[in-house]
Amino acid sequence: MKGALEEYHTTGGNVSVRQLARAWNVPLSTLQQRIDGKVKGSEHMSGRKPLFNSETEEELVTVIKLLAERGFPLGMKEIRNIAFSYAVKNGIPGFSNKKQVAGYEWLTAFLQRHPEVNVRKPEPLSVARAAGMNTVVIGKWFDSVSRHLDSIELKNMPARLWNVDESGLQDHFVPQKVVAPVGKPCYQATCGEKGETTTVVAAFNAIGTYMKPFVIMKGKRMKAEWLVGLPPDVSVTLRMSDNGWITKDLFMQWAEQFTAQLPKDELPHVLFLDGHSSHVYNMEFVSLMKQHNIHVWCLPPHTTHWIQPEDRSLFRSLKHHWTEEGLKTARQHAIVKLSKEEFLKVFATAWQKSATVENALSGSCSTGLFPFNPKQIPADAFLPSRTTERLLPASDVSLPLRLVSFQQSSPSVPKMYCLQDVLNVK
DSSP, X not given: OHHHHHHHHHTTTOSOHHHHHHHHTOOHHHHHHHHTTSSOSSSOOOSSOOSSOHHHHHHHHHHHHHHHXXXXXXXXXXXXXXXXXXXXXXXXXXXXXXXXXXXXXXXXHHHHHOTTSOOOOOOOOOHHHHHHXXXXXXXXXXXXXXXXXXXXXXXXXGGGEEEEEEEEEESSOOOOOOOOOTTSOOOOOOSOSSOOEEEEEEEEETTSOBOOOEEEEESSOOOGGGGTTOOTTOOOEEEEESSSOOOHHHHHHHHHHHHHHSOOSSOOEXXXXXXXXXXXXXXXXXXXXXXXXXXXXXXXXXOHHHHOXXXXXXXXXXXXXXXXXXXXXXXXXTTOOOOHHHHHHHHHHHHHHHSOHHHHHHHHHHTTBTTBOGGGSOGGGGGGGGGGOOOOOTTTOSXXXXXXXXXXXXXXXXXXXXXXXXXXXX
């Protein structure tokens, strides 16, 4: 291309452009555009010029990141709508007025130019959890726990720091991704269309010692033969309830079992648990804990997805292995619904794989309970709460806390509107 352009200018433009293109083996239209000045230089130009300048695209990337951090990520169609509205308000041609949306090709090229953002499937987060997981609440809670552990001299005694929680297991196993023939329907047989809930109450300390799992099944009467055939190293306490959920009475039974398994000495223990009604509104439980010198600490509401050790490690692993073993059993028994005996055998196998010292240590460490370190909670965990934070008085902060703080568009490219105006976010 460079040689063709030089020859054209050397001859004063008296040579046929078509002949030059053939002689130098370059596209005629590409050469003509450079001769006419529509394209500068002789270097390769990959595609058309982006519709927005780099400052505008960087501003859009910042908005995408900020909204995603606050728990309100933008979808692909929403980004295309924002881009179209921005172009219309600023008189930038290029998008289809008929479709009233930026093109899919534009979005694909935009994502290629900005690999720091991509298309992902978001994890669900309730508004209560988004608001509850904030730096003030968590900071005050860790400060209180720290002072209390120092007062009873247990901060460096992980064997005395316990966590208890319950989780539900379904005997309806969610199908997983599989390898199957292309072009044909793919089905995965499960144990039933709807499953029953079975509650598992588990407890471990910060050195990886587990208490006997407490399993609550749906039903009226319990049969001893259901426990026959369990692995010799797995001991399970089985109870029944009308719906398979835990109640105050059942939690009290677990508490009595828990205290019976603790070492008999004068040193205190600390038990961390969530604010379930069967826990905190159970005076018999509180009295029993006090009798056995067990200090009960309730986790802040709507924060257990970050500071509940069992949620962070044990139950995540247990549900994975439960589904894995359940699907295997469903195939072996030709889609027959799990019986009580089979249920407990599947649970026992999954429990053996999940109730490990590594999982207990990981849960305690990742939540900052042992070693005691509130900084183990990453800063990203608090970002969604900023959406619900109230603005502080101007005298308290140098800048107001806002969801999007773009006050004006890039000074290098004068416009009437910036992305804040398009999004209408204050």
